[in-house]
Amino acid sequence: MTIENLSVNKSFGGWHKQYSHQSKTLNCTMRFAIYLPPQISSGSKVPVLYWLSGLTCTDENFMQKAGALRIAAQLGIAIVAPDTSPRGDDVADDEGYDLGKGAGFYVNATQAPWDRHYHMYDYVVNELPQLIKATFPVSNKRAIAGHSMGGHGALTIALRNPERYTSVSAFSPISNPLNCPWGEKAFSAYLGKDRATWREYDASELMRAATQFVPALVEQGASDDFLTEQLKPEALQSAANASGYPLTLNLHEGYDHSYYFISSFIEGHLRFHAEHLNKA
Numbered sequence: 229m230t231i232e233n234l235s236v237n238k239s240f241g242g243w244h245k246q247y248s249h250q251s252k253t254l255n256c257t258m259r260f261a262i263y264l265p266p267q268i269s270s271g272s273k274v275p276v277l278y279w280l281s282g283l284t285c286t287d288e289n290f291m292q293k294a295g296a297l298r299i300a301a302q303l304g305i306a307i308v309a310p311d312t313s314p315r316g317d318d319v320a321d322d323e324g325y326d327l328g329k330g331a332g333f334y335v336n337a338t339q340a341p342w343d344r345h346y347h348m349y350d351y352v353v354n355e356l357p358q359l360i361k362a363t364f365p366v367s368n369k370r371a372i373a374g375h376s377m378g379g380h381g382a383l384t385i386a387l388r389n390p391e392r393y394t395s396v397s398a399f400s401p402i403s404n405p406l407n408c409p410w411g412e413k414a415f416s417a418y419l420g421k422d423r424a425t426w427r428e429y430d431a432s433e434l435m436r437a438a439t440q441f442v443p444a445l446v447e448q449g450a451s452d453d454f455l456t457e458q459l460k461p462e463a464l465q466s467a468a469n470a471s472g473y474p475l476t477l478n479l480h481e482g483y484d485h486s487y488y489f490i491s492s493f494i495e496g497h498l499r500f501h502a503e504h505l506n507k508a
């Protein structure tokens with residue numbers, strides 16, 4: 229496992245770093261970012277929050293715009309931000325911003341031409357955490373969070389792997405991709421026509437059937453342009469009610485879909501994760 233360091237920036241006493249590596253799972257070269265808090269200087273192993281970004285993003289959007297690093301430094305949490313899809317000239321793409329590069333949807337594609345590279349589910353669940361553990365001073369404690377498409381990714385990954393994550397949170401997640409245009413377009417392409425195969429990537433379906441619980445926190449802006457057609461947090465709430473899932477869903481008057489919204493509430497999410505990551 230060779231990885232190459234691309235950048236280092238000291239920030240709030242810790243370090244923001246970007247790396248590239250050859251991913252076996254995605255069959256291409258990938259970039260990710262990690263924030264290492266100051267606590268690693270004393271030889272401590274720190275827990276990790278994985279952040280999954282939304283459509284059109286790379287590893288950079290969250291690290292530059294969310295205002296998370298000051299709080300992560302205080303709390304002693306590392307943050308890992310992967311890219312949102314496989315990358316490279318030989319990777320299949322689409323003209324739309326909501327399919328192909330920048331839009332991997334955190335699934336394992338089964339349909340050509342996408343199945344050659346688009347295995348973001350396995351990358352985030354298996355390969356990336358193994359690489360992070362082998363390379364950085366991190367403990368086995370892991371949490372996961374994300375925005376929009378990344379909120380869908382974080383919720384579905386935590387719901388399917390409850391033993392791996394202490395907590396999950398999301399901003400403006402695509403909560404019911406089976407029943408929205410973004411989800412229908414991406415899942416038809418990546419997973420094919422059989423909608424039965426889509427269910428394992430739908431947060432509301434998974435939450436409704438859940439028997440093992442990972443504490444979940446969701447933030448949603450009431451003035452988000454995507455709220456009614458694409459995001460459907462009411463489907464997630466009704467699923468949580470059905471299974472008794474420990475979901476806290478907060479709706480915020482006037483906030484939209486942007487990083488202005490995320491940066492307004494990120495501190496609460498980091499503190500929520502710290503509380504669960506620091507439990508024995």
Ligand SMILES: N[C@@H](CCC(=O)N[C@@H](CS)C(=O)NCC(=O)O)C(=O)O
Nearest residue numbers: 282283284285289325376377486487
């Ligand atoms: N039509 C929009 C949709 C993309 C969008 O809103 N992306 C969100 C995630 S779903 C985002 O985080 N954009 C990058 C940013 O704000 O830094 C665009 O192409 O700009």
